[in-house]
Amino acid sequence: MLFRYEKFDPDVAREINLRKLSNLFLELLNRAGGDVDQALRYMEAIWERHGLEEAMGMSFEEFRDHLEEEGLLERQPGDGQGEVRYNATARACREIQKNAFEEIFHGLRKDTAGDHPVPVPGATGEKQPETRPYEFGDDIQDVNFVNSIGNALRRTGLEDFSMAEDDLETHEREHLTSCATVILIDVSHSMILYGEDRITPAKKVAMALVEFIQQKYPKDAIEVALFGDDAIPVDLDKISHVRAGPYHTNTKAGLQSAYRMLQRHKHVNKQVFMITDGKPSAIWENGELYKNPFGLDPKIVAQTVNEAAYLRRKGVTITTFMITTDPYLQDFVDQMTRANKGRAYYATLDELGKFIFADYARNKKKMV
Numbered sequence: 001m002l003f004r005y006e007k008f009d010p011d012v013a014r015e016i017n018l019r020k021l022s023n024l025f026l027e028l029l030n031r032a033g034g035d036v037d038q039a040l041r042y043m044e045a046i047w048e049r050h051g052l053e054e055a056m057g058m059s060f061e062e063f064r065d066h067l068e069e070e071g072l073l074e075r076q077p078g079d080g081q082g083e084v085r086y087n088a089t090a091r092a093c094r095e096i097q098k099n100a101f102e103e104i105f106h107g108l109r110k111d112t113a114g115d116h117p118v119p120v121p122g123a124t125g126e127k128q129p130e131t132r133p134y135e136f137g138d139d140i141q142d143v144n145f146v147n148s149i150g151n152a153l154r155r156t157g158l159e160d161f162s163m164a165e166d167d168l169e170t171h172e173r174e175h176l177t178s179c180a181t182v183i184l185i186d187v188s189h190s191m192i193l194y195g196e197d198r199i200t201p202a203k204k205v206a207m208a209l210v211e212f213i214q215q216k217y218p219k220d221a222i223e224v225a226l227f228g229d230d231a232i233p234v235d236l237d238k239i240s241h242v243r244a245g246p247y248h249t250n251t252k253a254g255l256q257s258a259y260r261m262l263q264r265h266k267h268v269n270k271q272v273f274m275i276t277d278g279k280p281s282a283i284w285e286n287g288e289l290y291k292n293p294f295g296l297d298p299k300i301v302a303q304t305v306n307e308a309a310y311l312r313r314k315g316v317t318i319t320t321f322m323i324t325t326d327p328y329l330q331d332f333v334d335q336m337t338r339a340n341k342g343r344a345y346y347a348t349l350d351e352l353g354k355f356i357f358a359d360y361a362r363n364k365k366k367m368v
Helices: 010-031 036-049 052-056 060-069 090-110 145-156 189-195 199-216 236-241 251-262 298-313 327-340 352-364
Strands: 073-075 086-088 122-133 169-173 179-186 221-227 231-234 269-276 282-285 288-291 316-322 343-346
Touching: 010 036, 010 052, 010 060, 010 090, 010 199, 036 052, 036 060, 036 086, 052 060, 060 073, 090 199, 090 236, 090 352, 145 169, 179 199, 179 251, 179 352, 189 199, 199 221, 199 236, 199 269, 199 352, 221 236, 221 251, 231 236, 231 251, 251 269, 251 282, 251 298, 251 316, 269 352, 282 298, 298 316, 298 327, 316 327, 316 352, 327 343, 343 352
Parallel strands: 179 221, 179 269, 269 316, 316 343
Antiparallel strands: 073 086, 122 169, 221 231, 282 288
16 A cells, blocks of 8 residues: 655645534534534534644634634624624535535445345336347437347348347346435434433434435435424424424324325325334324323324324335334334334434435335
8 A cells, every 4th residue: 555645734734624623513503403602602612622722723713703704604683782693504504414414324335234126127227237128219328239239140140240129138227216205303302311312313314315315316305394292394404403302202293294295296106204212192182282101102002003004095105213122112113014014123323324225225116
């Protein structure tokens, strides 16, 4: 292995470190649910604790100005008096999404887990090594000319060489279906209970999948909704602002919201990815929130399972990603999965991205 040594350039090193510190601020902003003031307080504490003013040759205030110059922060409109307040820009949200994609996808590229192909070829997607006889309407770019010329030579010989349509062979192509996907993220209190931050990894995976689909499958549709006491859609560029709250887990409302969102799309496949760590503990009943946080309430479970069965009848598959392995919760997940004929994964937080990306790829290659 060869190494190239070059003269140390302090300006280049400073620029690299500034980029890393900017990414650190974006990570803090994501963990703070888009609260700029809180993220800046965290960053200032890091600045002081690690002596970054001396190391970087700039004060924290100068670093904050740098974030503004980079278009990550913008000043709130005010009367020009008192302390300056800041908002996160659209670019900051976009950078958080890109960073989430790089973090999740970098780990996937090192992982051995692959796609789950089906043996049925289709008309779009990656070209396959297998060939079949040419049919009218096939793309001429998919013709295997080596095999086709070989067929013609065997039929006519070299001296009387000619090629007919029956000599042509064309490559198969991997079948890729169109997908509309809704990611449901549990924002109930249990997602931050006992000091474990489960909401940030869930958000990162959602943002990474959004970035992946927008890059590779721009014709697919993806939306995100949150469910706690109730369910609400969230703009894709606001996922980083999501925070868990003092909510119960109304899984039924989440599924209902996801179905309404999917109804707006005409894609062949319609699916729900649900990220949760708890049991359903609430439903709406006669305009009031019926809740029971203790155990599995038969009324809540029955209505939630019925909703999953209804989505199945409407052609919507639910894939549940349980980021907890409590045995008594598995019974509920099994009931819901059987009712919907969907899938369920019991994933740790560091495996969540692998499971979601693999399942999305699987559905892209599924005949419906």
